[in-house]
Amino acid sequence: MVRVDMKKLINEPGAVVDEMLDGMVAAYPEALARLDGTNVLVRADAPVEGKVGIVSGGGSGHEPTHAGYIGDGMLDGAAAGEVFTSPTADQLGEMIQACDAGEGVLCVVKNYEGDVMNFETGIELAEMESDVEVTYVVVDDDVAVEDSLYTSGRRGVCGTIFVHKAAGAKAAQGGDLAEVERVAQKVVDRVGTMGMALTSCTTPEKGEPTFDLPEDEIELGIGIHGEPGIERTEVMDADSVTEHLTERVLEDLELDAGARVATIVNGMGGTPQMELFVVNRRLQEILGERDIETWDAWVGDYMTSLDMAGCSITLLELDDELEELLSHPVETPALTVRDD
Amino acid sequence: MVRVDMKKLINEPGAVVDEMLDGMVAAYPEALARLDGTNVLVRADAPVEGKVGIVSGGGSGHEPTHAGYIGDGMLDGAAAGEVFTSPTADQLGEMIQACDAGEGVLCVVKNYEGDVMNFETGIELAEMESDVEVTYVVVDDDVAVEDSLYTSGRRGVCGTIFVHKAAGAKAAQGGDLAEVERVAQKVVDRVGTMGMALTSCTTPEKGEPTFDLPEDEIELGIGIHGEPGIERTEVMDADSVTEHLTERVLEDLELDAGARVATIVNGMGGTPQMELFVVNRRLQEILGERDIETWDAWVGDYMTSLDMAGCSITLLELDDELEELLSHPVETPALTVRDD
Amino acid sequence: MAETDTQREAVLTAVERVTDRIAEEKGHLTDLDSAIGDADHGANLDRGFGKALAAVEDSEDDPAEIVKTVGVTLVSAVGGASGPLYGGSIMTASQELEGGITADSSVAFAEAYLKKVKDRGGARIGDKTMVDALTPAVHTYKKSIEEDELSPVTALSKAVDAAERGVRFTTPIRANKGRASYLGWRSVGHPDPGATSTLYIMEELLAVASE
Amino acid sequence: MAETDTQREAVLTAVERVTDRIAEEKGHLTDLDSAIGDADHGANLDRGFGKALAAVEDSEDDPAEIVKTVGVTLVSAVGGASGPLYGGSIMTASQELEGGITADSSVAFAEAYLKKVKDRGGARIGDKTMVDALTPAVHTYKKSIEEDELSPVTALSKAVDAAERGVRFTTPIRANKGRASYLGWRSVGHPDPGATSTLYIMEELLAVASE
Ligand SMILES: Nc1ncnc2c1ncn2[C@@H]1O[C@H](COP(=O)(O)OP(=O)(O)O)[C@@H](O)[C@H]1O
Ligand SMILES: Nc1ncnc2c1ncn2[C@@H]1O[C@H](COP(=O)(O)OP(=O)(O)O)[C@@H](O)[C@H]1O
Ligand SMILES: [Mg+2]
Ligand SMILES: [Mg+2]
Ligand SMILES: [Mg+2]
Ligand SMILES: [Mg+2]
Missing domain, CATH: 3.40.50.10440 (Dihydroxyacetone kinase; domain 1)
Structure with missing residues (x-):
């Protein structure tokens, strides 16, 4: 052993x-x-x-x-x-x-x-x-x-x-x-994402957290490789985090009222699903307030960073072609879309 | 805020x-x-x-x-x-x-x-x-x-x-x-499960780990509510953990060579999928060694304990009726089975 | 002030004080529950009594009705094992108070409460649950009033002592019921959270009765 | 012993010593990479050189062929950014050694290596990458041999000094290439892992050349 x-x-x-x-x-x-x-x-x-x-x-x-x-x-x-x-x-x-x-x-x-x-x-x-x-x-x-x-x-x-x-x-x-x-x-x-971390991840080789994150701080703008993010701020509640991430993506994509999107609230591997749904709640509220229509909302672990706690928000601006392609049935271990 | x-x-x-x-x-x-x-x-x-x-x-x-x-x-x-x-x-x-x-x-x-x-x-x-x-x-x-x-x-x-x-x-x-x-x-x-934890979980109300688990110890036989397990042992590698859990379930179900099972390697919420697949590898090896046939193997977060790191192994002994019922198409947020 | 009004006042004060006490002990109860359970007993009761107090605060109902509302609210706000145990038992036992709160009816209430807890949960004395605090308390209360003919306040004070000994009794024994039973021998050495909260509640009832 | 045999010996010794040194510095390189990258540079190179050494250990090939095998093995064992940069460049530059290892061919090797790193990665000096250690080292080596007519060992020792200054130069600047560039201004204050490993490798080459 x-x-x-x-x-x-x-x-x-x-x-x-x-x-x-x-x-x-x-x-x-x-x-x-x-x-x-x-x-x-x-x-x-x-x-x-x-x-x-x-x-x-x-x-x-x-x-x-x-x-x-x-x-x-x-x-x-x-x-x-x-x-x-x-x-x-x-x-x-x-x-x-x-x-x-x-x-x-x-x-x-x-x-x-x-x-x-x-x-x-x-x-x-x-x-x-x-x-x-x-x-x-x-x-x-x-x-x-x-x-x-x-x-x-x-x-x-x-x-x-x-x-x-x-x-x-x-x-x-x-x-x-x-x-x-x-x-x-x-x-x-047409796609934009922004992520954040509550904790660092720990790689099997290194065996300890890639970066140090004090108890009362979070990282904004992290990637998916345990790289530190672009900014470190004090702990915020879920709504504030969601607003921050969503605003950044919306700005970047220059989405206006009337746009149609598909969204992902992605967990980083160590985040309970409960928290991802709390984030999704506020995300969909924000989109609603701006008259942006969510055609489909995915919530879960899609692209993780080992055991990192945190999330990312992805928005994709749809058109009819993309909507049709996203609805096409698919069967994979991590994603299944059924024929209607 | x-x-x-x-x-x-x-x-x-x-x-x-x-x-x-x-x-x-x-x-x-x-x-x-x-x-x-x-x-x-x-x-x-x-x-x-x-x-x-x-x-x-x-x-x-x-x-x-x-x-x-x-x-x-x-x-x-x-x-x-x-x-x-x-x-x-x-x-x-x-x-x-x-x-x-x-x-x-x-x-x-x-x-x-x-x-x-x-x-x-x-x-x-x-x-x-x-x-x-x-x-x-x-x-x-x-x-x-x-x-x-x-x-x-x-x-x-x-x-x-x-x-x-x-x-x-x-x-x-x-x-x-x-x-x-x-x-x-x-x-x-016909179903049996046994779980283990590498870490405790932290409930939103309490805000700190439910039980203390030293760096070099793990809990065997935990439930899904942050209850401490039945036994605390020193850290083991994935194969040893898998063997321990699987043996307990096999013993309980009294499965003999020739049996047919469906299996779940379930993550507790804070476990990277990578590790669950490492566990599944050894689980299927063990079943193979005992001439137990795996009809279907599920790997993922099915029933979690917030952010706990750990896993459980579930075996269900199948018969023709159960096999047929498990193959029936289903479409839910967490589980989709497609028509063949 | 009519008898009913005085009793209503007393009941409402009791609900308030129990609610405050539980809020105070929330962290401690949760700690007890995290040692041998799932770390929610304090939060469960705090949520429940908070809602119960809100439900009855300005009530003009009969005392028995108020007690019943507390029970109903606990059932629908607590969840967990303690929800049906506390709430359901209060609900059922409240019937005993319908003719007014007297020494006799309070004994009947206590007995009905204990019976319901035992029926619902199936625990016996020695299983390391709230039953271990409740049983000696109820037996002592009944004997003090019916045989020793003590005043309800004195009887209650003896019952509190008995409950306290019950809580201490839960520490060195192994749990056979509730979540703590999953720990087997590892449950030995910790007091039972539900027995402890039972004691706290009784202490507040005694304080109100003594005023 | 024929010239080729001596050179093969030297190359194999160099591969061994580089492999040992990287194994020794693995933790340190990974720490550097965890400050501004993804904490794998040490593991990446250690895995790569371990396999490269195994691939050539008992080789009877020409020195140039051995160097090429090292490059090919690094490409297929390292991954990440450093895999194609180190491995691909060694692979390409090894052609310069086909006629034997001489002062001139070693300059050609160094130049070809630097060119390939720059072509493949697109980094320029000042971007806070291995290029910052390599460029001064290669320039110094070339000038020392071609203009100052120093011996290869002396030239290499000057090149090592230059590389070291290059590593120090990477600390106070902002990264524009590689993973560290995602950190923006936060990358300032840390030396670049790839520049550091480049220096270590050169130090081992110098040690072998000096023996
Ligand atoms: N079957 C039972 N009979 C009597 N009391 C019980 C029983 N099960 C649990 N309890 C009591 O409930 C307490 C735990 O309550 P709580 O933590 O609120 O619920 P849960 O166990 O569902 O989390 C225990 O400490 C014990 O006193
Ligand atoms: N575009 C580039 N040009 C030159 N060197 C680069 C480039 N990108 C990365 N590097 C070098 O590679 C090093 C990182 O290597 P490594 O950690 O093994 O790969 P990765 O960045 O893929 O994890 C950096 O420190 C830097 O010196
Ligand atoms: Mg509990
Ligand atoms: Mg509970
Ligand atoms: Mg790296
Ligand atoms: Mg990498």
């Missing part, structure tokens, strides 16, 4: 990603398969004949992101890096090839230099080894990060789930690579 | 249940409705013509239990008590009446004296005020608790979800009250 000195249900910290992936396949043996010798999960029936492949990936620790969204109507493959570390280029290359049925592959990449660089290299590798056609979109929905020439740009966070959903639906409906990419980019252009 | 001194996304601690319920309805306005002046949520289309009603309820803080399982194929209503406190008898009585379409109502009660006493009183009240036919089953799946003449008996924990699922399916298929009750009782007779 290995003694672990932190409070986690793990064995060797170095084995956690490998064991998690096996545990996922054991939970969904008919839906998921692991590519031999890699940390890539794919649809058991990949590549799906006649369909554009959609793949994603990134560091582990964000479960159910990414592999939780593999399935009919969403992702064909997802690559898991070490905790909070992008997957490696060679595995991304293998995943791309495994998900190509001849119609090409779209990569959904979150805007982190590690992810972008490894995906770019992975795409090069896949193109060298086969004649797969590959494109990618970079999701950068985090409105907390200043977007200027002098930064790496905004981070990709929970808005990515909407990209998977819309692009996945388009692909399932027979869209070609260019159409699928257009839809993905459309979501990227 | 109200200053709260603990790290929670709440406003007034006393308002958290009320605000959570409003936030749930705001997330699922087409599916859920709140009974005026109560903490009861029901299907928006309740009572459902020609169908036996199925209701449940208990303290709050276990989300998605109970209201998360309201919907077609599962619950018709769920009453939310204060955090970890049974709902009151008058509200239970109202719920029962609101979910009766003339075919009778089954109450699924977890075995806590508060829940049982309040449900009994609620049933009396409902029967006094209308001619509804009501029965109830008491779920007591927690194998950690010694079951003897000298205790209150075993607690009802995560196995309750299987009761909701099977009874809900039977009712959706047109089963009458007696049949629905028989199916519910059958699940109760």
Whole structure:
């Protein structure tokens, strides 16, 4: 028996990603398969004949992101890096090839230099080894990060789930690579997210909180990797937090009365659902006050940071096309939408 | 703005249940409705013509239990008590009446004296005020608790979800009250659960951990109310924890080679999904080693204890009837099963 | 002032003082419940009595009716095990006061209350519940009035002593009922929260009766 | 011993010593990365060099081939930003060593490495990245050999000094690239993890070269 000195249900910290992936396949043996010798999960029936492949990936620790969204109507493959570390280029290359049925592959990449660089290299590798056609979109929905020439740009966070959903639906409906990419980019252009943390997370490797957060302070504008946020303030109540996050996203998206949105109140992994619903209550009130119509409201753990307590709020401005794509049925471990 | 001194996304601690319920309805306005002046949520289309009603309820803080399982194929209503406190008898009585379409109502009660006493009183009240036919089953799946003449008996924990699922399916298929009750009782007779905690939870009212757990110790045999467990041991790795919990449940159910089960690895609210999958990996290995066939494996937060870190393992021994009922399509906020 | 008015005053004062006392002890009761339960006993009773007081504050009802309203309100505001136990028992026992509050009717109230708690909860003495404080208190009260022919105030004061010994009795024993029973042997060494709150309530009744 | 054998020995020793040093500094690098990043830089490089050493340990390949294998292994074992930056650049630059390791080819290697890091990551000097340690180091190395005609060991020792100043330079500035850039002004006051690991690696190369 290995003694672990932190409070986690793990064995060797170095084995956690490998064991998690096996545990996922054991939970969904008919839906998921692991590519031999890699940390890539794919649809058991990949590549799906006649369909554009959609793949994603990134560091582990964000479960159910990414592999939780593999399935009919969403992702064909997802690559898991070490905790909070992008997957490696060679595995991304293998995943791309495994998900190509001849119609090409779209990569959904979150805007982190590690992810972008490894995906770019992975795409090069896949193109060298086969004649797969590959494109990618970079999701950068985090409105907390200043977007200027002098930064790496905004981070990709929970808005990515909407990209998977819309692009996945388009692909399932027979869209070609260019159409699928257009839809993905459309979501990227219309989605914004802002997050906050009540506590830091603790990675299996480090075994202690990534940042110190005193009892009476919270972080605003955090990402999903245990990076400290843009601002630290005193503890606020749920309504004030919700107002702060929502205002920032609304400002960024420049949403006016009459707009129609889909929303996510996302938990960071250590937040009780009770609290997420308390946040959703105020979010929907604010939108109502501004005459913004919520077409659909998701509440839950969609893209987490291990055991961090906190939440993020995502708004996506809809049009008829996106609404139709979000309603398309989907069946994945983490998200199911049923036919009406 | 109200200053709260603990790290929670709440406003007034006393308002958290009320605000959570409003936030749930705001997330699922087409599916859920709140009974005026109560903490009861029901299907928006309740009572459902020609169908036996199925209701449940208990303290709050276990989300998605109970209201998360309201919907077609599962619950018709769920009453939310204060955090970890049974709902009151008058509200239970109202719920029962609101979910009766003339075919009778089954109450699924977890075995806590508060829940049982309040449900009994609620049933009396409902029967006094209308001619509804009501029965109830008491779920007591927690194998950690010694079951003897000298205790209150075993607690009802995560196995309750299987009761909701099977009874809900039977009712959706047109089963009458007696049949629905028989199916519910059958699940109760064949299901076992055992849980553990890495950390205590913190209730909004108290604002600090319910029990102290030193850095290097864990609790085995906890319930879902922040009660300390039956045994405290030193920290173990995930495989050892899984073995311990699984052995206890297997022993209790007396499962032999060739048995067929459905399993739940349930998170207590503050456990990253990553860790739950690590546990599921070992659970399925153990079952495989013993020639027990897993028909379906659920992994996630099904019945939580606020922000507690830890997990429980539930096994249900299936037969053809139960397998068929668990496969019946269902659409609720927390659980969706699609038609094949 | 008519007899009914005096009694109504006394009952309302009692409700107020119990409510205040519970509010004061809320944290302590919750701490007791977090050692062997789920850390809500103080919050449960505080919520319940707060609502009960609000429900009867300006009431012009008969004393018995007021007591009944307190019980009904507790049932619909407390939840948990203590809701039906406290509320339901007060509700049922209030019938005994319908002819006015006398030494005899107060004994009948106490007995009916104890019976209901035991019927509803199924606990016996020694199970480490409120029954362990209630039983000696009610027995002492009854004997003091019916056999020793003491005044109700003196009888109540003896009952409070008995309840206190009952609370102390709960500490070293193992719980067989309620949430604490899940702890098995680990419940030994802690007093029972419900027995403790029962004692506090009786102390306030005694204070009002002594005035 | 043939020239190639000596060089292979030196390269393998260098890989070993770098691997050991990174293992030693793993916690420190992770701490640096937790202040302004995501607390994995130490673990990332430790995992990468551990696998790289295992991949080449008993290799009979040419020195250039060994260096390339190190790069390839880092790409496939590190992930994150530092994976393609370290691994990809070593991979590409290793071509410069194909004709053997000489003073000239080592300058070409250093230049190719710096170019690849800048091309791949898009960072410029002053963005608070490994580029801030690398640029002065490579410039100093090149000038020391090509203009000042110093020995490679002396040149490398000057380059290490330059890299160290580069690391210190990263502390008081704001990050514009990498994860630290999300912190905006809050990144000021912390040294860059990637610049720091670059310095450590160079220190080990110098130690091997000096033996
Ligand atoms: N079956 C029972 N019979 C008598 N008293 C009980 C019983 N179960 C619980 N109690 C009393 O209730 C108290 C706990 O009340 P409370 O914490 O409000 O409810 P819950 O246990 O539902 O959280 C216990 O300390 C005990 O005195
Ligand atoms: N665009 C970039 N250009 C150059 N160096 C970079 C860039 N982005 C990050 N780095 C370097 O990488 C280091 C972080 O590496 P590491 O922590 O392993 O990866 P990640 O940031 O993906 O977690 C930073 O300290 C910085 O020196
Ligand atoms: Mg990283
Ligand atoms: Mg309770
Ligand atoms: Mg309690
Ligand atoms: Mg990093």
